Amino acid sequence: MFSQEKFGIREAISLITIVIITKIYFTSPALLIKFTGTAAWYVTLISALTAIVGFTFVYLLLRRYPGKNLIEIFEVVWGRSLGSIFSGLLSLWFIAESCIFLREFTEVLRVYELPLSPTSFIILIFVVGIGVLIFLGLEAIVRFSKLAFPIFILGFIVVLVLSSLNFNIHHLYPVFGYGITKSIFHGLIRSSVYGEVIILAVFYHSLQGVKYIGKSCYSAIVLSGILNSVSILAYLMTFPYFTAPRIISLMYEMTKLIDYGRFFQRLDPIFFFIWNVGSFITVATLFYTGISIYCMIFRIQNIKPILVPSLIILYSGAMLPQDATVIITGYVQASREYSWIVYYFLPLITLIVSKFKGNKGEYSKK
Amino acid sequence: MNKWLILTAIILVIVFSVTACYDSREIEELAYVLAIGIDEGVNDRVRLTIQFPTLKTGPAAGGNGENGDNSVGGEQDGYTTITFDAPSIAAGIDIANTFLPRSLNFMHTKYVVISEKLAKKGITELLMSLVRYREIRKTAHVVIVKGSAEDFLKENKPTIGTTLSKTMELLMEGTYNTGYFPNTTLHDFHNSVHSTYEQAIAIKGAVNDFKNIKENGDTDYKGYIKTGGEYTAGEIPRKGGSKVDLFGTAVFKWGKMVGELNGDETRILLIVRNEFNRGIFTIEDPKSHNSAISLNVQQVKPPETTIRFEEGRPIIKLNIMLEGELLAVESMINYNTYQLKPLIERAFEKYVREETYKLFEKCKDLNADVFQFGTVAAKHFMTIQEWEQFKWLDRFQDSEINVNVEFYIRRTGNII
Numbered sequence: 050m051f052s053q054e055k056f057g058i059r060e061a062i063s064l065i066t067i068v069i070i071t072k073i074y075f076t077s078p079a080l081l082i083k084f085t086g087t088a089a090w091y092v093t094l095i096s097a098l099t100a101i102v103g104f105t106f107v108y109l110l111l112r113r114y115p116g117k118n119l120i121e122i123f124e125v126v127w128g129r130s131l132g133s134i135f136s137g138l139l140s141l142w143f144i145a146e147s148c149i150f151l152r153e154f155t156e157v158l159r160v161y162e163l164p165l166s167p168t169s170f171i172i173l174i175f176v177v178g179i180g181v182l183i184f185l186g187l188e189a190i191v192r193f194s195k196l197a198f199p200i201f202i203l204g205f206i207v208v209l210v211l212s213s214l215n216f217n218i219h220h221l222y223p224v225f226g227y228g229i230t231k232s233i234f235h236g237l238i239r240s241s242v243y244g245e246v247i248i249l250a251v252f253y254h255s256l257q258g259v260k261y262i263g264k265s266c267y268s269a270i271v272l273s274g275i276l277n278s279v280s281i282l283a284y285l286m287t288f289p290y291f292t293a294p295r296i297i298s299l300m301y302e303m304t305k306l307i308d309y310g311r312f313f314q315r316l317d318p319i320f321f322f323i324w325n326v327g328s329f330i331t332v333a334t335l336f337y338t339g340i341s342i343y344c345m346i347f348r349i350q351n352i353k354p355i356l357v358p359s360l361i362i363l364y365s366g367a368m369l370p371q372d373a374t375v376i377i378t379g380y381v382q383a384s385r386e387y388s389w390i391v392y393y394f395l396p397l398i399t400l401i402v403s404k405f406k407g408n409k410g411e412y413s414k415k
Numbered sequence: 416m417n418k419w420l421i422l423t424a425i426i427l428v429i430v431f432s433v434t435a436c437y438d439s440r441e442i443e444e445l446a447y448v449l450a451i452g453i454d455e456g457v458n459d460r461v462r463l464t465i466q467f468p469t470l471k472t473g474p475a476a477g478g479n480g481e482n483g484d485n486s487v488g489g490e491q492d493g494y495t496t497i498t499f500d501a502p503s504i505a506a507g508i509d510i511a512n513t514f515l516p517r518s519l520n521f522m523h524t525k526y527v528v529i530s531e532k533l534a535k536k537g538i539t540e541l542l543m544s545l546v547r548y549r550e551i552r553k554t555a556h557v558v559i560v561k562g563s564a565e566d567f568l569k570e571n572k573p574t575i576g577t578t579l580s581k582t583m584e585l586l587m588e589g590t591y592n593t594g595y596f597p598n599t600t601l602h603d604f605h606n607s608v609h610s611t612y613e614q615a616i617a618i619k620g621a622v623n624d625f626k627n628i629k630e631n632g633d634t635d636y637k638g639y640i641k642t643g644g645e646y647t648a649g650e651i652p653r654k655g656g657s658k659v660d661l662f663g664t665a666v667f668k669w670g671k672m673v674g675e676l677n678g679d680e681t682r683i684l685l686i687v688r689n690e691f692n693r694g695i696f697t698i699e700d701p702k703s704h705n706s707a708i709s710l711n712v713q714q715v716k717p718p719e720t721t722i723r724f725e726e727g728r729p730i731i732k733l734n735i736m737l738e739g740e741l742l743a744v745e746s747m748i749n750y751n752t753y754q755l756k757p758l759i760e761r762a763f764e765k766y767v768r769e770e771t772y773k774l775f776e777k778c779k780d781l782n783a784d785v786f787q788f789g790t791v792a793a794k795h796f797m798t799i800q801e802w803e804q805f806k807w808l809d810r811f812q813d814s815e816i817n818v819n820v821e822f823y824i825r826r827t828g829n830i831i
């Protein structure tokens with residue numbers, strides 16, 4: 050069995066929350082505001098609710114097969130070959146997500162801070178860092194998340210509180226944005242934003258049981274839903290619906306606007322710290338999950354032998370997109386809108402099939 | 416052994432990566448632009464004027480361009496202005512980098528100064544290029560100047576101390592201490608120029624040539640009480656000090672300047688927008704004509720604005736709440752009594768009410784909702800489509816306003 054280190058609920062919540070909410074530092078909120086206007090702040094709550102429903106399928110599946118992770122369940126329900134295809138899809142998706150995220154981070158970094166550094170250089174440095182973290186293992190990633198989480202949240206809150214100077218609550222009207230139908234539609238399909246909770250189902254053996262996974266995942270979705278909603282609310286109150294969609298990183302621009310007189314301004318470093326730490330954890334987690342699933346499919350006991358080739362894939366994958374526009378309006382958008390198929394739909398049909406087949410985990414049989 | 420090799424490799428990677436070799440720029444390699452001026456170009460599309468510190472004092476200061484005070488040496492040295500024509504702002508930066516030994520950096524730019532002539536033709540595209548440029552912070556102030564931006568920046572120099580950046584920052588404090596000009600930043604301007612709720616405003620600036628101050632009786636002043644704010648930038652009767660005036664407001668409609676407000680009108684505008692902090696108002700003594708009463712007025716509560724629609728016509732109800740302190744009573748009448756104090760309060764309420772009506776009519780004539788009433792009107796619409804179909808900014812001229820002012824004198828200065 051692929052070796053999986055142990056961690057607790059707090060670590061799990063920290064990890065998943067960071068992975069989910071790091072997206073708000075990039076282009077996703079601007080795109081959401083573009084489609085839903087002033088309603089964006091509660092559309093993300095609709096997404097969170099949808100994600101809770103979506104994850105419930107995964108949770109029911111895990112409860113049906115106690116002691117087995119999602120990859121093992123795929124194999125039990127679908128058989129080795131078909132199960133591997135399902136798991137392979139999940140693995141590919143996580144690797145693709147990490148490549149997209151890494152490239153998005155690089156592009157935004159180049160826009161705002163490192164315009165002269167070549168894309169390949171930034172990606173390479175990041176990949177090396179991720180390589181070190183992955184080499185140290187899942188436990189290192191999770192412990193690092195737990196360590197970074199309070200600073201991450203504190204930095205996030207500080208930026209929001211200090212930005213309140215520029216808030217105008219009237220910018221939240223008309224209250225229904227581009228219409229209820231559009232809001233619900235985008236709320237449903239963008240539930241993919243919270244889809245990374247499935248990571249804990251992959252690392253089932255690291256937690257102490259299905260109840261702990263449920264508790265961690267539901268808590269992470271609720272927490273990140275609130276944080277996402279609050280941050281989009283802040284963005285909308287600072288940048289009205291007609292200017293927000295034009296801005297690459299709303300959080301960064303909001304931080305740049307903090308100005309409390311001559312001695313208290315230019316707080317971008319706070320932003321950069323939490324931004325970089327969050328991105329680092331997110332890409333490392335997504336990529337680690339992707340290659341872990343690969344290891345589980347092919348019964349590879351240790352991730353280390355395939356680490357270097359995998360990192361080359363991450364580097365190459367991140368280098369593939371031609372430009373920032375392709376990344377922002379193409380890949381990122383597609384990832385936010387279609388990930389639910391992989392994250393929730395695959396477990397759902399697996400659950401349905403397992404009900405029809407009537408097979409259950411060993412523990413349940415007893 | 417392996418562990419040591421890995422550790423060494425990691426340390427080497429970290430050490431080399433943190434040098435930021437591609438983007439590292441030492442402070443002495445950069446020229447920090449404090450203000451950027453934009454005029455209509457003669458040889459090319461735009462004429463750019465940039466003002467930056469030369470980081471040196473003494474006779475050699477002034478560099479390749481003109482010295483700040485048009486002289487060599489002196490205590491106002493340490494900064495310079497350079498003017499050149501360019502096809503665009505971005506291209507202009509590159510052009511300037513060819514004849515300047517240091518790279519221009521706009522991270523500390525405090526003013527974006529645009530000539531009135533250019534502003535009247537429309538500055539939306541120009542503004543977008545500024546917003547898109549990553550170095551320019553959106554906290555930079557937008558100033559529209561009478562005459563040329565070039566002349567304005569040549570006169571932009573420290574009068575107290577030697578630091579121009581500090582002078583520019585402290586000059587902007589005037590908006591909080593007087594309310595005679597708005598605190599418009601690039602962020603505000605960018606938001607409002609694309610807004611469906613409001614039209615944009617900017618700070619009005621000008622070079623005061625000191626010719627408005629008359630030494631003899633050849634003026635239109637006939638002894639009546641003046642408010643002190645009936646001027647716009649460049650018109651204040653004064654001499655001495657900096658020639659730079661920031662006074663009044665430039666009013667925009669869809670990115671084109673369509674009018675201007677004087678200091679008094681600007682104060683009323685800021686009160687309605689809830690952006691007024693404090694300022695000293697002078698009104699006529701209600702019991703003694705031709706005597707002035709000075710009040711230090713503060714806005715402690717935001718105005719209450721409600722809007723209803725009668726057959727599609729917006730009816731605005733505005734309730735302004737102010738409080739103040741009695742600063743001076745020329746007539747020596749003792750207003751510190753329950754009977755007389757309300758007389759000043761009612762007189763000031765009347766003044767603010769009438770000025771608000773006048774300003775409202777003026778803005779209706781310009782068809783520019785600079786009051787941000789649209790932000791309140793938007794609450795009546797469920798969706799953005801409905802709101803945008805209503806076209807608030809075009810319908811503003813059909814609106815009607817009812818103003819109520821509440822003013823209380825909380826303190827009466829040192830005298831009971």
